[in-house]
Amino acid sequence: MSQSKFILITGRTTKQGTTIHVGKESPEFVEETSTVEMNEADMKRKNLQDGDLILVKSEYGRAILKCKKSDIPEGLIFLAYGLPVSSLIGTDTQSIGMPDSKGLEVEIEKYGENK
Amino acid sequence: MEKISDVTCLFCGVTCDDLEVFVEGDTIKEVKNACILGKATFMNHKADVAIPRIKGKETSIEACIEASAEILSQSHFPLIYGLASTECNAQRKAIELADLIGASIDTTSSVCHSPSLQAIQTVGDSTCTLGEIKNRADLLVFWGCNPAEAHPRHFTRYSVTPKGYFVPRGKKDRQVILVDVRKTPSAKAADQFIQIRPGSDYEVLTAMRALLKGEELEVEEVGGVPISTLKSLLEKLKTCKFGSIHWGMGLTMSRGKHMNVMALLLLARDLNRFTKVVASPMRGHGNVVGIATVLTWQTGYPFAVNLSRGFPQYNPGEFSSVDLLARREADAALIIAADAFANFPRAAAEHLSRIPTIAIDAKESMTTKIATVVIPTAQAGISAPGLAYRMDHIPIPVKKVVDSPYPSDQEVLKRIIEKVRSKLQNRV
Ligand code: SF4
Numbered sequence: 001m002s003q004s005k006f007i008l009i010t011g012r013t014t015k016q017g018t019t020i021h022v023g024k025e026s027p028e029f030v031e032e033t034s035t036v037e038m039n040e041a042d043m044k045r046k047n048l049q050d051g052d053l054i055l056v057k058s059e060y061g062r063a064i065l066k067c068k069k070s071d072i073p074e075g076l077i078f079l080a081y082g083l084p085v086s087s088l089i090g091t092d093t094q095s096i097g098m099p100d101s102k103g104l105e106v107e108i109e110k111y112g113e114n115k
Numbered sequence: 116m117e118k119i120s121d122v123t124c125l126f127c128g129v130t131c132d133d134l135e136v137f138v139e140g141d142t143i144k145e146v147k148n149a150c151i152l153g154k155a156t157f158m159n160h161k162a163d164v165a166i167p168r169i170k171g172k173e174t175s176i177e178a179c180i181e182a183s184a185e186i187l188s189q190s191h192f193p194l195i196y197g198l199a200s201t202e203c204n205a206q207r208k209a210i211e212l213a214d215l216i217g218a219s220i221d222t223t224s225s226v227c228h229s230p231s232l233q234a235i236q237t238v239g240d241s242t243c244t245l246g247e248i249k250n251r252a253d254l255l256v257f258w259g260c261n262p263a264e265a266h267p268r269h270f271t272r273y274s275v276t277p278k279g280y281f282v283p284r285g286k287k288d289r290q291v292i293l294v295d296v297r298k299t300p301s302a303k304a305a306d307q308f309i310q311i312r313p314g315s316d317y318e319v320l321t322a323m324r325a326l327l328k329g330e331e332l333e334v335e336e337v338g339g340v341p342i343s344t345l346k347s348l349l350e351k352l353k354t355c356k357f358g359s360i361h362w363g364m365g366l367t368m369s370r371g372k373h374m375n376v377m378a379l380l381l382l383a384r385d386l387n388r389f390t391k392v393v394a395s396p397m398r399g400h401g402n403v404v405g406i407a408t409v410l411t412w413q414t415g416y417p418f419a420v421n422l423s424r425g426f427p428q429y430n431p432g433e434f435s436s437v438d439l440l441a442r443r444e445a446d447a448a449l450i451i452a453a454d455a456f457a458n459f460p461r462a463a464a465e466h467l468s469r470i471p472t473i474a475i476d477a478k479e480s481m482t483t484k485i486a487t488v489v490i491p492t493a494q495a496g497i498s499a500p501g502l503a504y505r506m507d508h509i510p511i512p513v514k515k516v517v518d519s520p521y522p523s524d525q526e527v528l529k530r531i532i533e534k535v536r537s538k539l540q541n542r543v
Contacts, residue, residue, distance in 0.1 A: 095432030
């Protein structure tokens with residue numbers, strides 16, 4: 001796997017589950033669902049600091065997101081369910097109804113510094 | 116301030132029915148016994164409430180119902196989707212409407228546990244209620260799920276910490292193992308965390324079945340897990356008195372999907388040669404088990420049901436929403452108590468903004484933003500009473516705690532049905 005390729009894991013978080021009630025356009029919910037968790041070593045390799053912007057690209061779409069370090073294993077990134085997740089996943093369900101929502105291969109590029 | 120006891124929370128499938136809610140007039144002031152997610156559900160009941168509108172212009176509920184009936188009665192291939200965050204009486208009405216207009220009806224299971232439903236249909240399941248788990252389980256395995264963040268009170272009410280009849284010392288009498296691709300906050304409650312490589316669940320589960328049958332594998336590890344770790348996990352499962360395996364969307368959304376769940380169900384079945392082992396999905400955003408149950412008792416199938424030929428047809432891949440929208444087949448959509456636009460892959464969701472879409476929801480959502488017609492309703496479990504099914508299929512009454520200016524989902528659907536029926540009759 002080249003250095004820019006990562007496996008995207010999506011899921012719920014407590015913050016996503018609480019801020020959803022404030023509103024899907026509330027700054028709290030938008031912040032939580034557009035922040036990618038990354039391993040510290042991966043961030044270093046990609047010259048990223050907490051809060052930097054990254055461009056995440058999949059075969060199906062792209063999203064500009066923030067990154068922050070967590071204890072996720074190297075090579076994986078995590079993103080809480082929300083609109084950005086939906087813009088990265090495709091519609092192929094292999095005829096069972098369920099899209100490939102976890103374990104998608106994505107590429108990451110640095111997009112901008114934390115301001 | 117009025118105190119209402121034994122209130123049910125509809126946010127997740129744990130369906131806690133022991134909440135205390137304190138209200139003043141039509142406002143909730145305080146909630147006791149709920150987890151942080153449940154508390155947020157009740158305390159924010161007035162935030163982001165939907166506004167009745169047609170094509171973005173605010174209007175009356177009555178006008179919205181009329182417009183919806185017109186859209187649905189004109190449609191050739193309508194889709195009715197959602198129904199997780201509502202109660203069973205509304206769900207029944209949605210099925211009645213689907214039957215009347217010959218719609219495809221699909222639920223949020225489609226994009227969460229539909230692979231589990233298909234696996235259970237294929238190989239069956241060895242299961243029980245949460246009450247049995249509370250009273251008997253001395254070994255708990257959580258596989259590809261994160262209850263600490265998705266089902267917070269599962270651990271304290273039913274699985275990890277409660278004292279039970281055969282496990283009188285609670286957590287001290289139980290062992291907890293977490294299997295996942297990353298160390299989630301649930302790991303804190305576990306005695307052991309086993310990290311597997313993403314997408315390798317099927318391999319790991321199948322290797323465990325082979326080892327259980329006495330096969331020797333000529334590899335050092337499977338899915339990043341040493342064979343010795345798998346053997347010791349199997350030993351724990353074989354020697355416990357009552358093992359309970361719980362799985363989540365780590366299995367259903369990853370490569371293999373229903374095959375992953377089938378492998379887990381077959382492992383549980385095989386383990387019953389040695390001891391009692393059950394396996395159950397961590398279901399539930401809201402009352403998603405309710406709609407699977409109601410749809411099954413009415414049509415025979417739990418999701419992806421098409422009623423256009425006057426009898427139910429079930430075919431995931433053909434009548435499941437993501438596929439149906441991605442192929443641009445639906446010519447109208449009715450989304451009830453769910454946010455399809457936010458949760459579907461973008462290319463499928465976009466079709467909802469091309470066709471007339473009706474959103475029935477207590478709250479604004481990404482779907483209400485693109486919908487042609489928005490009908491706000493009284494939120495089930497807060498301003499509308501009814502019935503919900505817990506993740507283990509136990510029906511639980513749902514209370515109303517405060518008034519809403521809007522009718523319930525059930526009432527709105529009833530009024531749409533009446534109007535559609537008279538439009539269809541007038542056309543004949
Ligand atoms: S565990 Fe689930 S049902 Fe219970 S209070 Fe929390 S969100 Fe509500």
